[in-house]
Amino acid sequence: xxxxxxxxxxxxxxxxxxxxxxxxxxxxxxxxxxxxxxxxxxxxxxxxxxxxxxxxxxxxxxxxxxxxxxxxxxxxxxxxxxxxxxxxxxxxxxxxxxxxxxxxxxxxxxxxxxxxxxxxxxxxxxxxxxxxxxxxxxxxxxxxxxxxxxxxxxxxxxxxxxxxxxxxxxxxxxxxxxxxxxxxxxxxxxxxxxxxxxxxxxxxxxxxxxxxxxxxxxxxxxxxxxxxxxxxxxxxxxxxxxxxxxxxxxxxxxxxxxxxxxxxxxxxxxxxxxxxxxxxxxxxxxxxxxxxxxxxxxxxxxxxxxxxxxxxxxxxxxxxxxxxxxxxxx
Amino acid sequence: xxxxxxxxxxxxxxxxxxxxxxxxxxxxxxxxxxxxxxxxxxxxxxxxxxxxxxxxxxxxxxxxxxxxxxxxxxxxxxxxxxxxxxxxxxxxxxxxxxxxxxxxxxxxxxxxxxxxxxxxxxxxxxxxxxxxxxxxxxxxxxxxxxxxxxxxxxxxxxxxxxxxxxxxxxxxxxxxxxxxxxxxxxxxxxxxxxxxxxxxxxxxxxxxxxxxxxxxxxxxxxxxxxxxxxxxxxxxxxxxxxxxxxxxxxxx
Numbered sequence: 001x002x003x004x005x006x007x008x009x010x011x012x013x014x015x016x017x018x019x020x021x022x023x024x025x026x027x028x029x030x031x032x033x034x035x036x037x038x039x040x041x042x043x044x045x046x047x048x049x050x051x052x053x054x055x056x057x058x059x060x061x062x063x064x065x066x067x068x069x070x071x072x073x074x075x076x077x078x079x080x081x082x083x084x085x086x087x088x089x090x091x092x093x094x095x096x097x098x099x100x101x102x103x104x105x106x107x108x109x110x111x112x113x114x115x116x117x118x119x120x121x122x123x124x125x126x127x128x129x130x131x132x133x134x135x136x137x138x139x140x141x142x143x144x145x146x147x148x149x150x151x152x153x154x155x156x157x158x159x160x161x162x163x164x165x166x167x168x169x170x171x172x173x174x175x176x177x178x179x180x181x182x183x184x185x186x187x188x189x190x191x192x193x194x195x196x197x198x199x200x201x202x203x204x205x206x207x208x209x210x211x212x213x214x215x216x217x218x219x220x221x222x223x224x225x226x227x228x229x230x231x232x233x234x235x236x237x238x239x240x241x242x243x244x245x246x247x248x249x250x251x252x253x254x255x256x257x258x259x260x261x262x263x264x265x266x267x268x269x270x271x272x273x274x275x276x277x278x279x280x281x282x283x284x285x286x287x288x289x290x291x292x293x294x295x296x297x298x299x300x301x302x303x304x305x306x307x308x309x310x311x312x313x314x315x316x317x318x319x320x321x322x323x324x325x326x327x328x329x330x
Numbered sequence: 331x332x333x334x335x336x337x338x339x340x341x342x343x344x345x346x347x348x349x350x351x352x353x354x355x356x357x358x359x360x361x362x363x364x365x366x367x368x369x370x371x372x373x374x375x376x377x378x379x380x381x382x383x384x385x386x387x388x389x390x391x392x393x394x395x396x397x398x399x400x401x402x403x404x405x406x407x408x409x410x411x412x413x414x415x416x417x418x419x420x421x422x423x424x425x426x427x428x429x430x431x432x433x434x435x436x437x438x439x440x441x442x443x444x445x446x447x448x449x450x451x452x453x454x455x456x457x458x459x460x461x462x463x464x465x466x467x468x469x470x471x472x473x474x475x476x477x478x479x480x481x482x483x484x485x486x487x488x489x490x491x492x493x494x495x496x497x498x499x500x501x502x503x504x505x506x507x508x509x510x511x512x513x514x515x516x517x518x519x520x521x522x523x524x525x526x527x528x529x530x531x532x533x534x535x536x537x538x539x540x541x542x543x544x545x546x547x548x549x550x551x552x553x554x555x556x557x558x559x560x561x562x563x564x565x566x567x568x569x570x571x572x573x574x575x576x577x578x579x580x581x582x
Contacts, residue, residue: 274423
């Protein structure tokens with residue numbers, strides 16, 4: 001039976017992966033990545049050094065772990081602004097517990113559990129109280145960050161546990177552990193999104209929550225699952241961030257939402273849900289990482305990075321809007 | 331033999347407004363019934379009672395001759411009543427097969443987990459589409475399809491539930507003349523398979539030929555029931571217009 005329409009040839013596979021109309025990766029983004037890469041390789045002799053390339057990877061690794069969760073939430077028609085606060089709170093929680101003599105794995109588990117709990121609260125308010133996700137997670141952003149300050153009294157905790165620190169400084173076969181973590185996160189969810197009920201319902205609910213509900217999909221419970229995933233991944237990112245900086249602080253990951261959401265939207269995930277790919281988010285992360293790296297290598301003052309980041313987000317949103325406009329005119 | 335579904339003396343009020351008053355309606359097995367009436371005549375309230383969205387204020391619903399009550403659309407679905415909404419309620423970002431199987435995805439084991447069986451769903455969808463004589467590509471995104479094709483996807487999805495009664499709300503409203511013909515052909519095919527159909531429309535020319543019986547509602551009551559095949563089409567049309575508007579018009 002020749003029912004499947006998926007192309008089988010490698011070229012066909014590539015074409016279908018790159019076709020934006022089917023939720024593929026925007027070819028313009030891939031081109032941008034290649035052009036930036038070549039441009040910097042030519043203009044800066046240092047760019048192609050393995051140290052610099054690994055630095056780019058490390059610079060986007062933590063944002064990347066969170067961006068996986070955020071991509072899933074936005075595909076499902078949601079939004080999560082509270083990821084940065086969750087990262088800080090998760091780092092503080094594990095640091096505190098470690099200080100009380102709790103074993104590291106238990107402290108990590110508790111901190112992941114905290115992220116899951118924050119995701120549950122976000123998801124429950126959005127699903128059952130029907131509050132807009134932007135407002136809900138803006139509120140939890142403030143509450144969770146505030147609590148991190150209250151509990152810590154604003155003080156940071158220096159971490160000396162070598163196992164924890166190795167997440168930020170260690171390497172496996174020459175590859176930094178944090179790059180391994182982000183790669184595994186992308187691989188696991190990148191595999192699962194098109195192949196599991198979890199992924200299928202994220203797309204369905206983001207596309208039309210009403211249609212999904214009428215078809216018998218437990219929309220509210222699935223929404224909880226997406227926010228829980230995002231919260232858990234934010235916690236994981238928070239733990240890696242502590243390992244990288246060597247201390248847990250309540251002000252950690254301040255404003256990381258901007259970076260995360262820029263990567264997700266630039267990667268082609270639709271702001272209104274239903275469409276998006278983790279591969280797009282990954283490429284967008286690399287573009288952002290290379291732009292920042294390039295600005296640094298070219299000696300541009302770091303304040304400009306903020307301006308460029310905002311510009312990229314705006315361009316990505318404009319693209320999404322134009323793209324959607326075309327689709328609606330059928 | 332008792333009709334498949336029967337409404338007896340159904341009344342529905344919303345506060346002080348009476349949307350339906352003492353309505354009797356029967357739908358037999360493999361029968362296509364047209365439900366016509368002006369906007370606000372009570373068509374959609376009637377359909378919502380049949381599909382379990384509303385509970386009647388008074389009156390009874392019988393299924394195969396025994397009393398039944400639908401507390402929710404899920405209840406109605408379990409009893410074999412499936413509804414196709416006017417807006418179709420499809421996921422534009424999913425493909426045809428994914429829409430048809432939405433909520434009832436086929437899965438297969440992969441080690442400790444169960445993953446989507448996309449190949450089998452695409453194959454099943456293709457088989458079903460060709461059995462119905464439709465031309466739809468299972469891998470096509472629904473959002474890129476025309477109104478007629480989307481209607482077909484909605485019908486195919488409804489049939490996945492193996493309904494005994496299919497309620498179709500204004501299925502022809504957004505279709506071109508040619509697509510209407512395809513859709514009505516599909517209704518004939520469903521009848522042959524033993525599925526009962528309730529076609530809601532305010533354009534009675536569309537339903538004249540496929541329906542075995544046409545029920546006219548006006549101001550919340552059933553004002554008449556016609557057998558379109560018992561008389562020439564012009565007579566039926568004239569009679570329907572009379573019943574719908576409440577005026578006697580001279581048949582040409």
